[in-house]
Amino acid sequence: MVNRWLPYQTLACRAWARTGLYQSSGAYGFRDQWQDVLGLCLSRPDIARAQLLRAASRQFEEGDVQHWWLPETGRGVRTRVSDDRGWLVYAVAHYIGVTGDTAVLDEIVPFLQGPLLGDGEVSSFFAPPVSRRSASLFDHVALALDASLGLGDHGLPLMGTGD
Numbered sequence: 001m002v003n004r005w006l007p008y009q010t011l012a013c014r015a016w017a018r019t020g021l022y023q024s025s026g027a028y029g030f031r032d033q034w035q036d037v038l039g040l041c042l043s044r045p046d047i048a049r050a051q052l053l054r055a056a057s058r059q060f061e062e063g064d065v066q067h068w069w070l071p072e073t074g075r076g077v078r079t080r081v082s083d084d085r086g087w088l089v090y091a092v093a094h095y096i097g098v099t100g101d102t103a104v105l106d107e108i109v110p111f112l113q114g115p116l117l118g119d120g121e122v123s124s125f126f127a128p129p130v131s132r133r134s135a136s137l138f139d140h141v142a143l144a145l146d147a148s149l150g151l152g153d154h155g156l157p158l159m160g161t162g163d
Contacts, residue, residue, distance in 0.1 A: 006039075007039065007044075010039050010040060011047065014036040014037060015033070015036070015037055015047050015051070018033070018071075026071075027068045027069060027070050028058075028068060028070075030058060030065050030066060030088075031081075031083060031084050031162070032068070033051060033055070034051070034055070034087045037051045038091060038094055038095070041094065041099060045098070045101065049095065049099075049101065049104055052091060052104060052137065056088060056140040057109050058076070059088070059109075059112065060078065060111060060112045060113070060114060060128070061111045061112070061113060061133060062116065062147065063085065063144055063146060063147025064078065064079075064082075064147060065084045065088070065144075066112065066128070067079040073127055074128065075126065076127075076128075077124070077125050078114055078124045078126070079117075079161075080117060080123070080161050081162040082158075082160025083160065083162035085144035085145075085147055088140065089141050092137065105136060105138040105141075106136055106138070107136065108134050108136060109134060109135065109136070109137055109140055110130050110133070110134045111130075111133050111135070112128040112129070112130060112131060113128055113129050113131045114126060114129075148160070
């Protein structure tokens with residue numbers, strides 16, 4: 001099970017079919033795919049690396065990301081879910097720790113552009129254009145961390161939303 005069928009199920013169901021109990025639309029889930037694809041770092045590091053770069057390309061210039069998106073159109077959801085940014089940081093660190101592939105940090109990845117969520121707006125579904133601005137994966141990770149450092153009225157870190 002552990003050495004053959006579970007990795008195969010992860011590859012077939014999550015990486016290729018992009019389906020699961022919660023998400024069976026064929027969309028990529030920023031956090032959802034990570035929770036499974038990171039298990040492939042040993043057996044299929046090429047798939048994990050491709051997912052790193054794919055997910056980073058769904059980051060907005062402000063540091064937040066599309067929570068999920070349809071690969072054919074790029075349409076997806078900009079939300080206030082904040083743990084996605086943490087998953088980008090964790091996934092890159094885990095991938096490098098397992099594979100030793102530090103060159104991935106130098107890969108250039110574009111950002112997305114789009115309107116910010118308005119006051120009281122929880123999410124927005126649209127097809128964001130790809131920005132002319134690109135940066136290294138390292139810079140995407142740094143931006144995700146910077147966007148997560150907000151403090152509340154009492155000077156305490158804001159936890160944000162998500163799981």
